[in-house]
Amino acid sequence: MPFEQRLFAAHRELASKGVQELNYNPPLCRLLRKFGWQLKPPHYEHFMVNLISMGLSMGIIWGPLMWFFGWEHEVSLGYALRQISVFASCFGLLMAIVFWVRRRQLKLTPWEALPHSTPRTQQRWQPR
Numbered sequence: 269m270p271f272e273q274r275l276f277a278a279h280r281e282l283a284s285k286g287v288q289e290l291n292y293n294p295p296l297c298r299l300l301r302k303f304g305w306q307l308k309p310p311h312y313e314h315f316m317v318n319l320i321s322m323g324l325s326m327g328i329i330w331g332p333l334m335w336f337f338g339w340e341h342e343v344s345l346g347y348a349l350r351q352i353s354v355f356a357s358c359f360g361l362l363m364a365i366v367f368w369v370r371r372r373q374l375k376l377t378p379w380e381a382l383p384h385s386t387p388r389t390q391q392r393w394q395p396r
Contacts, residue, residue, distance in 0.1 A: 270383055271306050277382040278309050285374045287311070296325070311371050312379045315364050323360020327352050 282292040292309045300307055310318055331352035339348050 274379060274382040278312055281377060282311060308379060310367050311376060315368055318367050319360040319364035322363035323356040326359045327356030330355060
């Protein structure tokens with residue numbers, strides 16, 4: 269039950285700070301949570317988790333699309349895999365930076381402090 273309480277508190281905090289629901293509760297995360305995965309909102313994930321998850325998911329989607337609709341008869345498989353990995357790495361890095369910066373801008377409460385989060389404890393976690 270603590271995960272659900274933290275998730276509810278995180279969603280409430282993000283909504284109160286003006287973040288759109290599709291940004292803090294993406295459809296893929298919602299679907300994976302229905303299958304039993306305990307996924308935090310991307311704003312609360314660690315930098316490396318965001319980098320790997322965003323980059324890998326984009327590479328899995330973008331790579332085959334580019335191969336079947338543009339590269340199949342034009343480039344070698346090695347070149348295509350190299351381009352896919354460069355694109356996925358850059359995209360993952362960019363998204364991880366975006367979520368890290370956004371977390372700092374919004375001054376979000378750390379994930380571990382969320383279930384018992386009150387305005388007084390939120391002030392204690394704010395950077396000075």
